[in-house]
Amino acid sequence: MSPRVMKPSDGVAWVTGGSSGIGEALSQQLARQGWTVIISARSKDKLDAIASAYTGKGRLVAHAVDLTDPEAVEASVKDIEAAHGPIALAVLNAGIYVSINAENPSYEAYAKTFDVNLKGTAACLCALTPRMSERRSGQIAIVSSATAFGGMPTASAYGASKAALVNMAACLRLELHRYGVLCQVITPGFVETPAQDDNAFPKPFMISAQTAARRIASGLRSRRFEITFPRRFTWALKAIYALPYSWSIGLVRRQTGWNKPV
Structure with a gap:
């Protein structure tokens, strides 16, 4: 059975990490396309405020859950489907960025990143x-990042988790195809969100969360595996990381300013 792109008539959409940034903007974008969108995050107050403020086409419904609690997640999915119908489209967007300084790393920062980004x-x-x-x-879309393509300064936890998500999505794409389930991965470049505040290196071609949401929504209407943008940045980055490591690591070090002495 060949997977197909889901439509609002097939059920509801579920967006995790929906209380800010890409998740909030994408939830509103999908609602404007006619979806009933269940938005999830840990903060019930933020979700309620977003859902109550939305006045466009479609509908936003707040459903708070801590994704690091697998039993709570299972219960939430069961409750959502009982109340609103089958989840036809899931955008697994929840994630955190914690900067890691290699000269003085924090195990807790690694663990927190993996708990949310991977285990969640x-x-x-x-x-x-x-x-x-x-x-x-x-239809399931997992939000990864262009940092999944190769190493970036201060991103040894975040980048590792996002690279794992690309592999995870590819495995699901292979396995779930015969069950009619479409799996995709989203690899944005730099998006203007609070997560970028801790990034000290340059952020070329940064786009707004609203622009990112439009690109993602457009990609979700296709069957292609990877939704990546802005392409002038992500494709260039892919080309850099396709070089031998001795070249690509040196090039990234120079471009990010990490070639300068301390």
């Missing part, structure tokens, strides 16, 4: 894929 995503998948496989339909 895995908890969502464990709740979603059995249901979608049984229904023989569904």
Whole structure:
């Protein structure tokens, strides 16, 4: 069974990390396309404020959950589907960026990053894929990052988690195809969100969260595996990381200013 792109008539959309940044903007973009969008994050107050303030087409529904609690995630998916119908489209966007200084790293920072970015995503998948496989339909998009392509300064935790998400999405794309479930990965470049405040290196071609949301929404209407943007940046970055490591690492070090002595 060949997977197909989901439509609002197929069920509801679920967006994690929906209380700010890309998640908030994308939730509103999908709602304007006619979706009932369930927005999730830990902060119930923020979600309620976003949902109540939205007045456009479609609908936003707040549903707070801590994605690092797999039992709570399972219960949330069950409750969402009981109240609103099947989750046809899931955008697993929740993630954090914690800067790591290699000369004085924090184990807690690594653990927190992996707990949210990797284990939180895995908890969502464990709740979603059995249901979608049984229904023989569904669409899952995992939000990774262009940092997944190769090493970046201060991103040894974040980049590692995002690279793992690309691999995870590729595995799901292979396995779930025969169950009619479409799996995609999203690899944005720099997006203007609070997560970028801790990044000390240059951020070329940075775009707004609203622009990112429009690019993602457009990509979700296709069957292509990777939704990447802005292409003039992400494709150039892919080309750099396709070089031998001895070249690409040196080039990134110079471009980010990490070739200068301390």
